[in-house]
Amino acid sequence: MGAKLLCLFLASALVAYYVYIPIPEDFEEPWKVMLIAAAFRAATHLAEVADQLGLIHHVEALMLITTVEYIAPTSDENVTVMDTEFNNVGVRLYLPRKPSDGLRRAVVYFHGGGWCIGQAGMKPYDRLTRWTSNRLNAVVVSVNYRLAPKYRFPVQFEDVYLVMKFFLQRSVLSQYGVDPDRVCVAGDSAGGNLAAAVAQQLLEDSEVETKLKAQALLYPVLQSLDLNLPSYQENENKPVLSKSYMVKLWSEYFTSDSSLREAMASNRHVPVESSHLFPFVNWSNLLPEELKKGHVYTSPTYGSSELAQKYPGFLDPRAAPLLVSDARLRRLPLTYILTCEHDVLRDDGVMYARRLRAAGVPVTHDHAKDAFHGVMLFVLGPIELAVGHRLVNRYIKWLNENL
Structure with missing residues (x-):
């Protein structure tokens, strides 16, 4: 009897540990x-344990979980859905x-998930x-770019950029009845990162004649310089x-090199020779007072130059769109940015909105004070x-x- 009570107590404590976390007062439900938080925490812990035991990479373990959420392309009375390839990318x-009375609008969407x-x-x-x-009543293209750890930066960016360039061809837009003046790129989280980088790169590409009408960035991750x-x-x-x-x-x-993760965790990964980039992410100048909160x-x-030489991607604007000059920002299209108060990525989006406005770009910054990262995914089931x-x-x- 005592052993059963002990097991019950331990199980109850474990459940309480996973389920109970302090919740801000402004959260509904x-x-x-x-x-939700407990489920995500348990999933990441299990994935990390499996990785440490040498059973499976932690990212691949989480991908196994996400396959449960997969559904085949299914058309309905309103929309025809199909899986295909654009420029050899799914x-x-x-x-x-x-x-439609005329040509349709279009949205090219990049999903989130930390590029992994x-x-x-x-x-x-x-x-x-x-x-x-x-x-x-719009054409939507949702991109299945390749993922880490099998594929590292810049593969993810290159995949989504190839799709965007293919779709923006006049012949392709005409095939799908899309108005070339009404195309938007959008994405959430890491997908928002890719969307912002694509919008910037298109400005430098002389082969692309069609210009984006808009970009929509949903709680995007936009910089890797200051992780504090x-x-x-x-x-x-x-x-x-x-x-x-x-x-x-x-x-x-x-990279899978743990030295980069350790340096990032202590915010000591940027070499002194890249110090000229820090003004682009200086939150003391770019955040409103209400978000500084006494910080x-x-x-x-500064960290060692060796990491930046081995893995220059974290200093590349294709991975960190906040690192581009104001001159490049000036030419970007109409922009929507969603940020969530209770999100580690909140300040990335706030700073980008501030810099875009200063550069003269029309921006709608939608700040949700009662939301956390990824909240738009929770619209189904229990x-x-x-x-x-x-x-x-x-x-x-x-x-x-x-649009």
């Missing part, structure tokens, strides 16, 4: 958020069935892109993306959140009014 294509996890066919992404196509921003400090253990796991995803994007900016602590629906609706409304 706090118990749902606790369960895409899921959504073609509206409703008649996820796919266009996951239920939440399929639902988001399907809703976008149906409600806007106020948002990283305040939201270190908030659902569903912890600081430690974001650092792990950043380093995994470039005091300190000068960067983990459905009202705030997720609300932000999805705001995003699609902005597209409808501006």
Whole structure:
């Protein structure tokens, strides 16, 4: 009897450890958020244990979990859905069935997942892109770019850029009945990173005649220089993306070398010869007072040049779009940026919005004070959140009014 009670006590303690975390007062449905956070924490812990035991790489373990969320391309009465390839890169294509008075709008979407996890066919992404196509009567292209650890930077960027260039050809736009003046690139999290980088690169590509009408960046990750921003400090253990796991995803994007992850974790990975880049991410100048919250900016602590020489990607604007000059920002299209208060990536988006506005780019910065990272994925089944629906609706409304 005593052994059973002990087992029950230990099991209860374990469940309580995973389920209970302090939830900010402004969160709706706090118990749902606790369960979501617990599920993500358990999944990442199990993946890390499997990795340490040599059974499977932690990213591959998480990908096994995401396959449960996969659904085959399924058409309905409103949208025809198919998997195909653009420029030898896999895409899921959504073609509206409703008649159109003229040429249609189009959105090219890049899913999130830290450049390591996820796919266009996951239920939440399929639902988001399907809703976008149906409600806007628009063509939507959702891209299945290759993932780390099998493929490192810049492969992910190159895949999405190849798709974008292919789709923007006049002949391809004509094939799908798309208005070349009404095309948007969009993405969430790491997908927002890729969308921002693609929009920047298109400005430098003389082969691309079609210009983007808009970019929509949903809680994007935009820089890897300063991983100790106020948002990283305040939201270190908030659902569903912890600081430690974001650092792990950043380093995994470039290499399996643990020395880069360790340097990033201590914010000592940038060499002194790259000090000229820090003004682009100096939060003391780029954050509003209400987000500084008493934090005091300190000068960067520089690291060894060796890491930057081995893995220059973390200093490359294709991986860190905040690192481009104001002159390049000036030519970017109409922009929507969603940031969430309780997100380690919050300040990346806030700083980008500030810099874009200063460069004269029309920006809608939608800041959700009651939301956490990835919240727009929670719009289905038992983990459905009202705030997720609300932000999805705001995003699609902005597209409808501006694209």
